[in-house]
Amino acid sequence: MVGCLALLSTSCKKAIEKKVQDLVMDAITHGEWIVEQYFEGTNNLSSQFLDYRFKFNEDGTLTGTANSSSTDGTWKPNVTDYTITADFPTAVDPLKKLNGLWKIKDSDWDYVKAEMQTTDGTRLLILRKK
Template sequence: MNKLKPLVLAGFLALFSMSCKKIIEKKVQDMVMDAITHGEWIVEQYFEDSNNLSSQFLDYRFKFNEDGTLIGTTSSGSTDGTWAPNLSDYTITSDFPTAADPLKKLNGLWKIKDSGWDYVKAEMSTPDGTRLLTLRKK
């Protein structure tokens, strides 16, 4: 029986360690989602290769909702879309299915290259080249 105690204790500690790690990962995910879904975002910069198309987004504000919906709003109306984060591989997929330019330029899988609580820098590779996007929280 005394020989089993170290094994039971080691097993308990390993299980406890895995539980703590999952709890911490979940808390980080919750904090990231909270940062994304509270407040509005603007497109600070948008490039297609070396072409700066940022001015096409000047009038837009974006709201990311916890339920996966996304709304792009201008003074002339709003367009509904969807978004899906993948926190483990640092990507976000966005889709405005009925949108015209410039919103349809945001459709696709974006790889997060840098981020903070109030900005996200992302990149998308397409057959036509590379798109670079910087979002800033308003």
């Protein structure tokens, strides 16, 4: 009986984790996002991203668009570790500033606050859904 309960508990936990992951993916992949704030240490570089809109796709692709110019990249969420890895391999500034592993510090359905540790210090990114 205990073995059955343990198996059921593990199965339920995996089902719940899958449902949470599906909800997170749905929230991220529906709609466009903007960079509301971007800091490198105490330097506020948010204005560099004013014209950008970002679209996260379920297949792991990501597009950053400013005016009529788009740059393609990839993204990979890790729901367990509360991280997102972003990569715009051909990007120049400011998009290449988003490349790397971001630790999610706070989030809701319409915003994400994340930090990245680099050799130069901490980067802070706040995305807002449009």
